[in-house]
Amino acid sequence: MAAVTTSTERSLNKLAIVGVLIVTMIFLAPIYWIASTAFKPRNLATTIPPTVLFQPEISPFVKLFTKRSQLRTAPTPEQYAAAPWWERLVFDGGEKVVRSGRGEVQWSGYPNRFMNSLIVAITSTVLAVGMGTFTAYGFSRFKIKGEQDLLFFILSTRMLPPVVVAIPMFLMYRVVGLNDTHWGLIILYTAFNLSFSVWLMKGFMDEIPKEYEEAALVDGYTRMEAFFKIVLPEAATGIAATAVFCFITAWNEYAFALIMTNRRAQTAPPFIPSQVGSGLSDWTVIAAGTFLFLLPVAIFTFLLRNHLLRGMSFGAIRK
Amino acid sequence: MTQIELRGVQKYFGAVQVIKDLNLKIDDNEFIVLLGQSGCGKTTTLRAIAGLETIDGGDVLIDGKPVQHLKAADRDIAMVFQSFSLYPHMSVYENIAFPLRAMRKSKAEIDGEVRSVAKVLQITELLGKKPSALSGGDMQRVAIGRALVRRPKAMLMDEPIGALDAKLREEMRAEIKRLHIKQGSTTIYVTHDQIEAMSLADRIVIMHEGVLQQVGSPSEVYTHPANLFVAQFVGSPVMNVANAAVTMNGSGARVTVDGAAEGFLFPAELVGQLDAANVGQDRLALGIRPEAVMVSREAADGYLPVEAHIIEPLGSYDIVDLKVGAQMLRARTRSGFVGKPGVQVFAKLDPAQAHFFDTTSGNSLGVRL
Numbered sequence: 001m002a003a004v005t006t007s008t009e010r011s012l013n014k015l016a017i018v019g020v021l022i023v024t025m026i027f028l029a030p031i032y033w034i035a036s037t038a039f040k041p042r043n044l045a046t047t048i049p050p051t052v053l054f055q056p057e058i059s060p061f062v063k064l065f066t067k068r069s070q071l072r073t074a075p076t077p078e079q080y081a082a083a084p085w086w087e088r089l090v091f092d093g094g095e096k097v098v099r100s101g102r103g104e105v106q107w108s109g110y111p112n113r114f115m116n117s118l119i120v121a122i123t124s125t126v127l128a129v130g131m132g133t134f135t136a137y138g139f140s141r142f143k144i145k146g147e148q149d150l151l152f153f154i155l156s157t158r159m160l161p162p163v164v165v166a167i168p169m170f171l172m173y174r175v176v177g178l179n180d181t182h183w184g185l186i187i188l189y190t191a192f193n194l195s196f197s198v199w200l201m202k203g204f205m206d207e208i209p210k211e212y213e214e215a216a217l218v219d220g221y222t223r224m225e226a227f228f229k230i231v232l233p234e235a236a237t238g239i240a241a242t243a244v245f246c247f248i249t250a251w252n253e254y255a256f257a258l259i260m261t262n263r264r265a266q267t268a269p270p271f272i273p274s275q276v277g278s279g280l281s282d283w284t285v286i287a288a289g290t291f292l293f294l295l296p297v298a299i300f301t302f303l304l305r306n307h308l309l310r311g312m313s314f315g316a317i318r319k
Numbered sequence: 320m321t322q323i324e325l326r327g328v329q330k331y332f333g334a335v336q337v338i339k340d341l342n343l344k345i346d347d348n349e350f351i352v353l354l355g356q357s358g359c360g361k362t363t364t365l366r367a368i369a370g371l372e373t374i375d376g377g378d379v380l381i382d383g384k385p386v387q388h389l390k391a392a393d394r395d396i397a398m399v400f401q402s403f404s405l406y407p408h409m410s411v412y413e414n415i416a417f418p419l420r421a422m423r424k425s426k427a428e429i430d431g432e433v434r435s436v437a438k439v440l441q442i443t444e445l446l447g448k449k450p451s452a453l454s455g456g457d458m459q460r461v462a463i464g465r466a467l468v469r470r471p472k473a474m475l476m477d478e479p480i481g482a483l484d485a486k487l488r489e490e491m492r493a494e495i496k497r498l499h500i501k502q503g504s505t506t507i508y509v510t511h512d513q514i515e516a517m518s519l520a521d522r523i524v525i526m527h528e529g530v531l532q533q534v535g536s537p538s539e540v541y542t543h544p545a546n547l548f549v550a551q552f553v554g555s556p557v558m559n560v561a562n563a564a565v566t567m568n569g570s571g572a573r574v575t576v577d578g579a580a581e582g583f584l585f586p587a588e589l590v591g592q593l594d595a596a597n598v599g600q601d602r603l604a605l606g607i608r609p610e611a612v613m614v615s616r617e618a619a620d621g622y623l624p625v626e627a628h629i630i631e632p633l634g635s636y637d638i639v640d641l642k643v644g645a646q647m648l649r650a651r652t653r654s655g656f657v658g659k660p661g662v663q664v665f666a667k668l669d670p671a672q673a674h675f676f677d678t679t680s681g682n683s684l685g686v687r688l
Contacts, residue, residue, distance in 0.1 A: 211404035214371050216390040218398040218475075219465070220421030233408040 037287035041143050042093055045283040059089035060284035066090070067098040067106035110289055113271040118296070120267055121184055121250040124189035128246045129239055132197025137197070137231065140205035151202070154195045162192060163255050171232070180261045188260070189250040197242050204238025240307035244300060251297055268293050321347055321472040321505040322382055323368060329376030330363055337363050339378070341528040346505065350499050352510045352520035354552070360529040361509045365475050366383045370394050378396045381472060392421070395583065399464035402476040403458045405450035411461050412446040418469040425448050436468045463498070473505040481510065493519055513553050517541070525549050547681040550606050550674060557614070561646040562678065563605035565593055574605055574668070579644025584621045586688050593675065596684040604676040609638060611672035612650035614657065615665040622665035627657045641666055
């Protein structure tokens with residue numbers, strides 16, 4: 001029977017679409033706010049009502065990457081003419097770029113923090129997903145004494161709110177010298193993500209029929225070879241989905257990064273808000289930092305979106 | 320030349336013994352079918368030979384050498400799984416080449432062997448495809464190709480066509496037989512389908528609850544079942560089994576089925592053979608296949624009057640349930656031979672095809688008339 005759409009159903013559909021659009025806009029509004037502020041001149045950043053139409057400029061990004069100081073006097077026309085185009089943007093904002101004695105531009109703390117974030121998030125994701133995959137494979141394929149208890153124990157490490165262990169962790173890290181080091185944060189984030197990774201990967205591993213490996217074993221391969229040649233390619237979807245979740249957790253983590261690091265290994269999340277109060281608060285620079293900080297997760301998630309969508313339902317449904 | 324031998328093989332899953340003291344010798348080039356209900360231990364036996372399952376006692380010998388401590392990879396045996404188990408991320412070509420890569424063969428050698436196997440199985444045009452794009456029959460051909468390509472010592476097949484539909488199963492059965500005749504490798508085939516077993520096997524091995532029941536050629540197993548289990552498992556429709564009493568009556572013996580007023584006429588030697596078997600009357604069961612129950616529409620010498628109950632028309636023949644005493648005997652007749660349920664017809668049993676069993680042990684008494 002052909003579906004008959006009545007006029008009430010049609011108007012209800014339209015209403016639903018409008019509803020979805022409104023919800024989407026509510027969710028996208030903060031992202032738009034940050035993205036637009038990142039391209040605004042400073043004087044338009046905090047206007048009431050907010051400025052929606054403006055001439056976008058990249059001065060916030062120049063300021064974000066350089067060390068600056070307030071200008072006491074306006075630059076001379078010669079100084080202004082001699083400056084490269086990006087330095088003029090800083091002059092226009094009433095500031096100047098700090099240079100070393102040899103005239104080299106001094107970088108702000110942001111690029112380093114951003115790099116630290118990448119190093120810590122990528123390494124801890126690789127470790128958590130790697131170890132999680134092996135552990136999940138073991139639990140999925142072999143009879144292990146007390147398997148359920150062990151799995152519950154692994155899960156139980158997530159039951160404690162992480163922040164309650166912050167002080168003991170800080171003291172322990174100080175003793176072993178892991179404070180303010182990349183490895184300190186990497187170990188911490190790997191430990192956070194591992195239980196999640198094991199559980200998620202176990203679901204995926206259980207879905208991969210045992211016969212695939214058995215066929216490979218009979219075909220003349222060792223179990224290790226069968227794992228790498230057969231199981232890993234089959235688990236790609238699960239690995240991608242798990243990696244996205246682990247990466248997001250490590251990338252966004254704030255509390256431990258704030259407590260455990262201060263300079264050398266500090267990641268972007270505790271750095272960005274610390275800039276609010278340094279000198280005068282230039283919201284455009286903070287927005288620029290936040291905007292750049294959003295990009296890696298957005299790109300990573302976008303690249304793996306197909307796996308991610310499949311990954312959400314895969315493992316959840318018994319075939 | 321590959322011989323496989325199982326000597327006193329034992330296997331436990333926890334407290335449950337799934338293989339009980341299994342002894343079996345398989346000759347070179349032989350096609351052996353392990354037949355039994357699900358859970359009878361046939362697949363476990365196959366997996367134990369393949370090296371996918373450890374055994375708790377006994378020996379598995381390939382060409383006289385114990386292999387139970389060897390890994391699956393080192394036994395040089397190929398296996399075809401019920402689920403086909405083609406690697407989904409590899410093309411058909413890669414799937415077939417996969418075992419050769421484990422042998423570290425050169426690219427040219429691999430290519431030659433993959434193509435020659437594909438030719439034999441008529442799947443050359445599928446080589447570039449992914450398994451997900453294949454039909455069930457083609458998947459199974461590829462799975463068989465992957466097993467054959469290495470020229471293994473033996474082929475193990477675990478219900479390889481169980482997942483296919485009836486028509487395709489028949490086709491693949493013929494193809495497997497053709498391949499075995501052509502390639503001639505020692506093959507062990509597991510199935511629960513007795514028709515598959517009968518049509519493929521050189522010898523059938525029937526298992527029940529982990530215990531080997533009978534080993535023999537399809538006709539041996541069919542005509543001389545070793546016990547009640549084999550008698551009722553092999554053959555379709557199922558053999559009639561009824562408690563019976565044997566009495567001497569003049570020149571012949573009479574076999575009276577439980578609750579019947581009159582007995583069927585049998586040759587007098589029956590009594591002597593039963594006496595030799597030394598089984599009490601209360602432990603005696605008669606087994607007779609539907610085709611050995613002869614039906615007549617008119618009264619005739621040696622025929623007893625019986626009432627026809629249900630008639631199942633199966634096209635080329637009918638199965639008619641005849642009420643004999645308290646029992647139903649199923650008879651196979653020409654189609655349309657018995658007009659309608661409820662009519663009286665006359666029945667006789669073929670003594671040459673009758674079996675007698677000890678109901679306590681279930682064993683055949685070996686009566687041959």
